Amino acid sequence: MADVVKEAGLWTMDQQLVFPLIVKNGVNxxxxxxxxxxxxxxxxxxxxxxxKSCVNLLTVKNVELNEKITLDAWSFVVLEEx
Numbered sequence: 001m002a003d004v005v006k007e008a009g010l011w012t013m014d015q016q017l018v019f020p021l022i023v024k025n026g027v028n029x030x031x032x033x034x035x036x037x038x039x040x041x042x043x044x045x046x047x048x049x050x051x052k053s054c055v056n057l058l059t060v061k062n063v064e065l066n067e068k069i070t071l072d073a074w075s076f077v078v079l080e081e082x
Contacts, residue, residue, distance in 0.1 A: 013050030021045050021071070033081040039071035046070045054079040 002015070014023045020041035026034045035054070039045045049067050056063055057078040063069065069077060 013048075017047060021047055028080065035079045035081075036076060037069065037071060037079070038076040039074060042073045044070060044072055049079070051079075052081045054081045 014025070017023055020039055020043075022038040022040060024036040024038075026036075028034050033051070035049075035051060037047060047069050049063050049065065049069050052065060054063050055061070057080055063079055071077060
């Protein structure tokens with residue numbers, strides 16, 4: 001299945017994440033891209049952020065391309081691209 005998605009040009013960095021990390025993407029009322037990362041596990045997880053510079057809407061801290069994000073057990077982060 002992954003090969004078909006790649007051939008169709010639909011593969012993004014998000015497809016490299018596997019459960020228990022889940023990602024959802026959208027656009028807010030201001031037209032800015034929003035990325036939601038969820039950790040559905042009782043163990044801390046780390047991911048590498050693959051998009052443009054953004055702000056963590058929960059902590060108001062900047063997150064840069066390729067920066068590591070650590071999610072505590074059962075936590076999430078909401079990121080808004082600048």
